[in-house]
Amino acid sequence: MSALSGTVDTARARPADALAAWTRRNAWDLGLVGFLVGLLVFTKLIQPSYGVPGVQGLAISVLPLALAAVAQAIVVLSGGIDLSLGSMMALVNVVAATQMQGQSEEFGVAVVLGALLLGLALGAVNGSLIVLTRVPDIVVTLAMSFVWAGFALLVLPTPGGGSAKWLPELVTGSLGNEWIPKAAVVLIIVIALIWIPVRRSWLGLSLYAIGSNRLAAFRSGVSVGRTRILAYTLMGLFAALGGLSLTASTGIGIPVPGPYTLLSVAAVVLGGVSLAGGRGSVFGPILAVIILQLIRTDMTFLDVDTNLATVLQGLILIGLELIGSLVQIRASRA
């Protein structure tokens, strides 16, 4: 019977089938891209002057959020969640700002490297506590959000500190073409250098595996505890990058956590990552962050009251999620 001769994924399939399969697999991300393009057109319509400065501003404001979303996506993919992300970013932000204040440019490089190591350590602490104490991740990270926020205030009680000059320059302005903001380039480089190699290694596969089915992963020889700790450690690294991007964009340290924790969860959900773990990628959440930020900008252009804008943002989030789910259900039934 011909039905029994098997093929896997795209192997031996015709290119058109491969393209169709790819489209089906990435339907959610493609939908987000489509929505984003539509939103950009809409923005241009309501604000004809929207151009290079607008895109630049968007890129800079999106950078910390995008890094936070990637960080959250990594733990959510592995079947966890981290509610201390915002506090972690604040802590890295103030540590970097206090250490760099009044120091040489070269010393700034050392501080940035140190801050990244700090992020790795903070993430590893979160992960180890969860794995060793067996307390649910949501409880541990909620508690740790107070701990990290407290440390941030101990390091720097009021906003202050400074930054090496090269750090803000790294993310402001454009590279080559004025339409290519440096912040976007930095984001792409970071993803390409850190996430893509991880995704392609055994760690990436194990990470998806424990998010998908812990027992099956365990039986397949994956060390579940170690992989969970590594997922949180990796999250810590991206949180540190997010914290540094805050230092870069503000030039100072702010000890109070921003709205990044909850926004990152929102972006992960809107980005098509299953909160149950195991399904999705980091690219969806990045697109989601850009969309959320652009909606915010459009509200300003439309002169919507700021408080009302927050309400609308929440409703739009539910609406988008609803439309996406409906489309997916229809697609799976068709």
Added chain:
Amino acid sequence: MTLITTDLLLEATGISKTYGAVVALRSASLAVRPGEVHALMGANGAGKSTLLKILTGAVRPDEGTITVRGRQRTVHSPAEARRGGIVSVYQEPALIPDLDIRSNLRLTETPVEPFRHWLGELGMEDLDLSSMARRVPLASLRIIDLARALAIEPDVLMLDEITAALPANLTERVLEVVGRQRGGDRSVIFISHRMIEIAAVCDRATVLREGKTVGVVDVTQGSEERIVELMLGQIVEDMAAIAERTAGSPKASGSTPRLTARGLSSGTKLHDVSFDIQPGEVLGVVALEGQGQDELFDILAGSERPAGGELLVDGSPVSFRHPADAIRAGLVYVAADRAEALLMQRSVRENIALPLTTRIRHWGLIDLAAEGHTVQAAVARLQIDARAGGEVRRLSGGDQQKVTIARWVAGGVHTMLCFDPTRGIDIRTKQQIYLLLRDLAEAGAAVLLYTSELKEVQLVCDRAIVIFGGRVVAEIGVADADEPALLRAAYNLRVDAPMPEDVAGEAVAGVVAAAQESTNAGAERGLPVSDG
């Protein structure tokens, strides 16, 4: 379409359903008379489960009509189907694990007294209703699920592989109760892969193949051949060919055993279990439910550590802290429950590659091209229909089970631990799995095979050990490993001791006799004999 003779209890006609590119059903039909036990048969992916889901309202058909007692019905949900008198017992017990049995009953508005009555009929009168569902063994949960369904006295009761993984004694009670449903005005739709059960309790069988109803057969003596023929669409090589290969394979002896267990023990479940497996050997493990076989396999697979005893692989002692250690030592585990083994939302490729990449851990990038070839080879070897391979949960049950085996075959097999690998899968896939196990053995691997289907033992195993109460109580060569002998040993009876009346062969034979009587009675009543 609505003009239907009223003597049918349930009729489904022209049912079709497609999922994307996959056609699950194309014009399937099913007609159930009142008072009959009706078998629904078909190979993997023939569409049995989909048809069942459509009848219970869990899935909506693209086309087709369903009539109950002559009235056309559109069912939107399982709850609605239930109110309409159609109740289904699925393969996976539908009990909330964190509620006790009584609360589970209340949740489904099941009257307790009839439930108690049916539990008694099924041989579980001593069940404590306040025990948590999660603490009740799987086999008992199935019985509870069945008793719950019987208690609400449905017009049509659908049983999906109810006897899979049940120990022999419970299976007989279930068959007896199902058999007694006949003759009234209620009916049972019975799905099972075990032909002997079909022969024992069913009046007629509807056979599905590739989503179509290809025939309706009156179940009489000798109708098994006809059913298998219809299911497969062609007469396949006899199962006996496999047994022949088993008998003909050269027996290794004198060499170092692939795996030796010496005095393994674990808590109260396992005591002093010793055996060894030679390269090229398939060793069967036979046991009733809960005799310590689960613990034995967990220890061998590295999921649990033994309290005492030692394990030797190729003559050298090993100890496992983690399944990864066992895998590296060459002991790989194939579970009965696919949900415990697979990443359901991930692709076939990732599922097969996962143990490959964890086996040889290195920090570099995965060589995707090489991995692709290995995966492709494993998929081809196991003949997995991976068209819907983007997500493993979209594959049929048999293909999912093949993936759990393919992932180990892909990396080369040293010792394979199979825990009831053919549970609830169709005859064609079973055959493929048996053949594969023989192939692996011939290539020098050792296979340890626990099976709840005693027939399989003589088919594929070279030798069998019998575990009772956590101890190895017998070792039986393939020549003597027929069903009655194994069953005797599994109950820890001496070979010459007479069997208890309610056990095994006689009971099944009795039910078969009863089945034939009622079939004959049906024929005498002049019911039409239809055949596709």
